[in-house]
Amino acid sequence: MKHFLLSHLTKLLLLFFLTGLIFLWFWTDPTPHIKGTIKVFDRNEILIYESSTSIGHQEFVPIERIPQELKDAVVVTEDERFWYHSGVDPLAIVRAIGQNIREGAIVSGASTISQQVVRFSVISPQKPAKVSLIRKVREILMAVRLSYTSSKEEILKRYLNTMYFGRGIYGVGAASRLYFGKSVDNLSLGQSALLAGMIANPTKFDPITNPQGSNQKKNAILDEMFAKKLITEERYERAKEERLPDTIHALEVVAPHAAQMILEEIEKIGISSNEGLSVHTTLDSGWYRLVRDIAKKRVDALTLKHDLTNAAVVIINNSTGAIWTLLGSVDYFAEAIQGQNNMATALRQPGSAIKPVTYAAAFEKGIATAATAIEDKPKVYKTNEGGGFLPHNYDGHYRGIILVREAFASSYNLPAVEMLSRVGLENFLNLSHRMGVTGMQRVGDYDLALTLGGGEITLLELTNLYATFARAGGFLPTHLIERIENSDGELVYEFEKISPNKVLDEKVAWLVTDILKDKKARIPTFGEKNPLVLSQEAAVKTGTTTDWHDNWTIGYTPNFTVGVWVGNADNHPMQEISGVTGAAPIWNQVFEELLKFEDVGGFNEPEGLDHLEICAWDGLLPGDACTQKYIETFISGTEPTAYSPLTEKQTYFKNSQVQILNPLPNSVFEIGAKADEQIVFELSTEEKIVSVLWVIDGQDLMESDCGSILKECHWTPTAGSHTLKAEVGIAGKGKVLLSPINFLVLEYKGGY
Helix, strand or coil, rough: HHHHHHHHHHHHHHHHHHHHHHHHHHHHHCCCCCCEEEECCCCCCEEEECCCHHHCEECCCCCHHHHHHHHHHHHHHHCCCCCCCCCCCHHHHHHHCCCCHHHHHCCCCCCHHHHHHHHHHHHCCCCCCCCCHHHHHHHHHHHHHHHCCCCCHHHHHHHHCCCCCCCCCCHHHHHHHHCCCCHHCCCCCHHHHHHHHHHCCCCCCCCCCCCCHHHHHHHHHHHHHHHHCCCCHHHHHHHHHCCCCCCCCCCCCCCCCHHHHHHHHHHHHCCCCCCEEEEECCCCHHHHHHHHHHHHHHHHHHHHHHHHCCEEEECCCCCCEEEEECCCCCCCCCCCHHHHHHHCCCCCCCHHHHHHHHHHHHHHHCCCCCEEEEECCCCCCECCCCCCCCCCCCCCCCCCCEEHHHHHHHHHHHHHHHHHHHHHHHHHHHHHHHHCCCCCCCHHCCCHHHHHHCCEEEEEHHHHHHHHHHHEEECCCCCCCCEEEEEECCCCEEECCCCCCECCCCCHHHHHHHHHHCCCCCCHHHHHCCCCCCCCCEEEEEEHHHHHHHHEEEEEEECEEEEEEEEEECCCCCCCCCCCCCHHHHHHHHHHHHHHHHCCCCCCCCCEEEEEEEECCCEECCCCCCCCCCEEECCCCCCCCCCCCCCCCCCCCCCCCCEECCCCCCEEEEEEECCCCCECCCCCCCEEEEEEEEEEEEECHHHHHHCCCCEEECCCCCCCEEEEEEEEEEEEEEEEEEEEEEEEEEEECCCC
């Protein structure tokens, strides 16, 4: 029995001993519990952002970059026998005990550099540790273990990269940048001594708030270094005369929204930042500042009149998918405009800016060509809920039969809805997703209003969708990170360059591009002079959502795509402002700057396209009676083969080409869409006109009713059916009455 008890007691003691050893092993583990600084560089290797996550600013610096004089100053000040002891200095302990007894208080702790390393990086990172015997024992054991498992250089590196220097700054790398505006390897002797002195008490020896105390500490360290013959007398004297810094050099936060996206991407990749990372990005800090200034100036100019407060801009390098600029708001720090909301990645309704997908799908499926005739007139469409959807044109004007080129370029709503009804929602969404749209996943959630912006998309995705057209139908994902290196300069991540994924036939992409860069085809809506016209050819589209919530302008050349959103982050509506007046001027100015400094490329038509003269009345081959013709582009095999059956467009005088240009026969207009809207009656002629008498519904319109332009009459419409006539006096030919034009005016009922 006695033997049995002894045996179990021995086992129990052995178990306690082994448990104690395991506990001691983990309890004295000197592995640091800190995270390093993430430094973000732009494409030109300019530091644009620095973050050490939850601990303020910290920059890990290799020991080779730290000046020997700084290392000497720290050792002299904090642990003069650092190079010789094994983590604990017995002589320092005896001396500290004597000092504490003489002073009657604890004035010296005798902590070595090794002890401070484990205290501040393991036991109690970034906050004061509670004084206790147990903590001190643990600290000593850790320091000894650290000294036997790490070299002195490694311990000193950890120390210099860990210690607190005030103002949320950790480590000599970040301290050097903050107090002196320079890299640590460029520190002078005096600056090295100043930083070494701050370790003991960063607040007391802060050179900005306490220059006298900081200077005294610096000189005391220089005295000690000179006494130990670590520096020459000449350098000693010069260092004592060095001026203290009188201001801090805080790093500017460049592209903060993009920087936040980069930090989130690093987490997704799963890369540890324990000893710091250098992230090399696609961003261009120079372009960011320029874009921010352009956008802010435009927003400030429109704020009072149109109640808009914000803008976002994206620039994409089409060949790589690299994001050169991502402006998430005009002022990241402005709480009044919710500036920290990233409007480049916020889901918003795109308005007409999504229409290119509708027409691309129609071209892809062979449903339409650029010359397909389509009706621009009111029509009710059935919704998923069984109700009726009556879309409206932005300007309240309907044009009857028109061709796709004009309907698309001038952004008429009715033809776009009709085209989507032919294409089908599933085909539209399928193409959108192939072109990088991640939202709008459920077909049953949408109706034909989708082509007018009834879904939601981010500016970044929409800009890259347009970049896919610029790449001749090739999709590339956008990216911000090129490569990531750890604090030792080792490559831990590199973006994998890939070839564009062909999601759209290049001939279809070209038709979309050709129409979006057609300045003449967009004149009916935008006029001849507008912010969509650049000094070099570019394809561009605007968008404006219902009730003025969002403005968009997206446009591209072969090498670059620029997307602009204008609005309010809290989604309250702006006042009477469209994409062409809100977002387009920003787009125009940004792209004009690109044209000055970058090769934006020139458009090259792909093979497989034919050019054919057609009749502008119906898109068919012109007969002898067709007086309006132009050359249209077709994908080979889709050209019209029939001749236009139309024999006349208007009534003409014999030997004369006078005609009523506007309104066209059977046009439809709306009133109430704009309070001050008028219908303009126009004549088109090469003859010399000496007089015009306009007659509406049998009533003569006086010259005072029409304005001072001879060939035009500005008429305020009323609802109902109307008949317009014109009696025209031509020099040398007398007066002739044109045949009547019938048109309809409707009350605006709201909606798109």
